Amino acid sequence: MKRIFLILSVLMLQGCAAVALSSYIPSFWDDNQSAKIIDLRLTIERIDCKAPQKPQVSRIRDDLEWFRLYSESKGSRQQDVLKLTQPMAETTEDWYKRVSAEGYKENAIYCELKKKVMTEQSTRAAKAVLGRF
């Protein structure tokens, strides 16, 4: 009985250690995530604020949705990259809602500032995603 208790205790401690340790281990390198985050950077870099905004924002939105669905499908280890891209998704969603509203008059200044913010966000996110091993 004592031996069973001892084995169970060791197994439970290992379980706790594994859970605690997993919070210190990042997700690993992924070719598809890396390619998609650079696609995003490129799309954002090429935003033309003189052209209609909605199709351009829609493309960014789709790329971010692809990234989210892919990462979710890959498993629970991807929580860090999901949290990383969430602020970008919110920034994009606000933009998309605004340009989709009925009667919205496009504002090139707003577009340029949004582009600037998203360029910063995507640059930082790409550095983190590509920096994994």
Added chain:
Amino acid sequence: MSLQTLYEIAGRDDRPWAATRAAMVIAITEQFQGGGLDRSEYEEMLRDLVRMDQLDAEADDIELKTALVTAVYAIAKVV
């Protein structure tokens, strides 16, 4: 925080990330004051800046964890 303080931060060389962020707040605020942005656009842009801080924190977290795991691998190879 006044715009003057933001201008001072934007001019600092020792904290490039803070200078970039301050320059963004200045650009957004100046556009709002000059009528280039309406109130809802201005508020949305400020929310985006808060989101940038959240993204920065998550990116720092991933980079720190990667550095830790790399260090552990390196030590494990030596031992």
